[in-house]
Every structure is written in structure tokens, then in C-alpha cells.
Amino acid sequence: MIVVVGTPGAGKSLLGSSIARLLGRRFVTVSWIVLEKGLWIQYDAQRRSFVIDYERLLEALKRYTRHVVETHWLEPFEELLDVVEGVVVTRCHPVVLLRRLERRGWPPQKVAENVEAELVGVIAEEAKRLAGKGVPVVEIDTTRGSPAQNAADAVKMLRRGEARCCTEWLSVLREEELGFLLEKLTSLSSGVRTK
Numbered sequence: 001m002i003v004v005v006g007t008p009g010a011g012k013s014l015l016g017s018s019i020a021r022l023l024g025r026r027f028v029t030v031s032w033i034v035l036e037k038g039l040w041i042q043y044d045a046q047r048r049s050f051v052i053d054y055e056r057l058l059e060a061l062k063r064y065t066r067h068v069v070e071t072h073w074l075e076p077f078e079e080l081l082d083v084v085e086g087v088v089v090t091r092c093h094p095v096v097l098l099r100r101l102e103r104r105g106w107p108p109q110k111v112a113e114n115v116e117a118e119l120v121g122v123i124a125e126e127a128k129r130l131a132g133k134g135v136p137v138v139e140i141d142t143t144r145g146s147p148a149q150n151a152a153d154a155v156k157m158l159r160r161g162e163a164r165c166c167t168e169w170l171s172v173l174r175e176e177e178l179g180f181l182l183e184k185l186t187s188l189s190s191g192v193r194t195k
């Protein structure tokens with residue numbers, strides 16, 4: 001099983017399906033598995049999300065050992081170390097991610113939360129825990145490059161066992177980019193508060 005993880009909008013579906021095509025495997029998302037198999041306990045209306053039946057999800061995931069699996073949640077895979085061949089973390093330049101998420105018409109606060117999470121590398125940090133347990137973890141920046149080229153790079157790195165993780169945007173971004181982001185994130189968050 002190859003796990004593709006990343007901030008919403010960071011390119012998991014495009015990259016994951018390209019990796020699957022390249023390797024002649026099937027692509028599946030954890031959300032699809034949860035919905036298709038009814039692996040939830042209840043619907044949390046306030047958070048607008050399903051409360052997942054963790055034990056049943058773990059059991060279900062064991063049947064996808066030859067798949068490429070997209071997720072934004074790594075916790076279950078920490079218990080599946082014997083079947084996880086590698087983890088691919090998708091990253092995206094926060095300014096580009098901001099545009100991708102705004103294009104989706106998401107609520108400003110949701111856009112801000114996710115851009116912030118990418119900026120500080122929340123998911124990449126979680127992936128490091130798996131790397132620490134001996135799982136090959138590689139990172140792909142989807143800001144540039146075609147999904148096919150990025151998929152080829154990811155597979156090559158995984159095969160070579162090249163550990164590559166994780167970009168720290170805070171030390172990569174130029175001062176003016178950080179300034180722009182900070183201002184934008186503040187206005188997105190406050191926009192919601194005043195409504």
C-alpha cells in the first residue's frame with residue numbers, strides 16, 4: 001500500500017491517481033472507503049463531518065494492501081506498518097494553495113485554516129512519525145510539474161529509499177510572500193468573525 005497524504009488541495013488525488021496509473025494499481029480515498037462501507041458512527045453536524053468507526057476502518061484498510069490510498073489522516077496507517085510500503089506527502093506553495101482553495105469557493109476561515117496548516121507543515125510533521133518508524137517517506141511539491149512527472153519522481157524516490165521530507169515553507173518563502181500571506185490570512189479569518 002502506498003499512502004498519499006497532504007493538506008486539502010495540495011494535489012493528493014491528481015498525484016495519487018497518476019502513481020496508481022504508473023504502477024498499474026488502483027487508487028482509492030479513505031473518504032470513499034468510509035462512505036461506501038458505512039464506516040461511521042454518527043454525523044457531527046457542527047463540524048460537518050462523520051465520526052469514523054476507527055476499528056472498522058482499520059480492518060477495512062487491510063484489504064487495500066495493493067492500492068494507492070489517499071488520506072488526510074495518518075493515524076490509522078501507523079497501525080498498518082507491515083502493509084505500508086511508503087508515504088508520499090504532497091506539498092504546495094502556500095500562496096498557490098491559497099488560490100486553489102479560494103477557487104473552490106470554500107468559506108474564508110476554512111481556506112485560512114488549511115493554508116496555515118500547510119505553511120507550518122502540520123501533516124508533514126505527522127509523516128515524520130512514520131519515517132521514524134522505518135517507513136519510507138518522500139515529499140512531492142505539486143506547485144509545479146505535471147502530475148505524471150511528479151508521480152514518476154515519487155516512485156523513483158520510493159524505490160531508491162530516498163528519504164525526502166519535509167519542506168519548511170517558513171524558511172523558504174521570501175519576506176514579501178510571508179507578509180502577503182500574513183495579511184491575507186488575517187483578513188480571511190476576521191472576515192468570518194464580523195459576519
Ligand SMILES: Nc1ncnc2c1ncn2[C@@H]1O[C@H](COP(=O)(O)OP(=O)(O)OP(=O)(O)O)[C@@H](O)[C@H]1O
Pocket residue numbers: 006007008009010011012013014015072090100142143144145146147150
Ligand atoms: N501537479 C499539479 N500541477 C498543477 N495543478 C495541480 C497539480 N496538482 C494539483 N493541482 C491543482 O490543485 C487542485 C487540487 O488538486 P487535488 O484535487 O489533487 O488535491 P487534493 O489534495 O486531492 O485535495 P482534497 O484534499 O480536497 O482531496 C487541482 O484541481 C489542480 O487544479
Ligand SMILES: [Mg+2]
Pocket residue numbers: 012013014070
Ligand atoms: Mg483529493
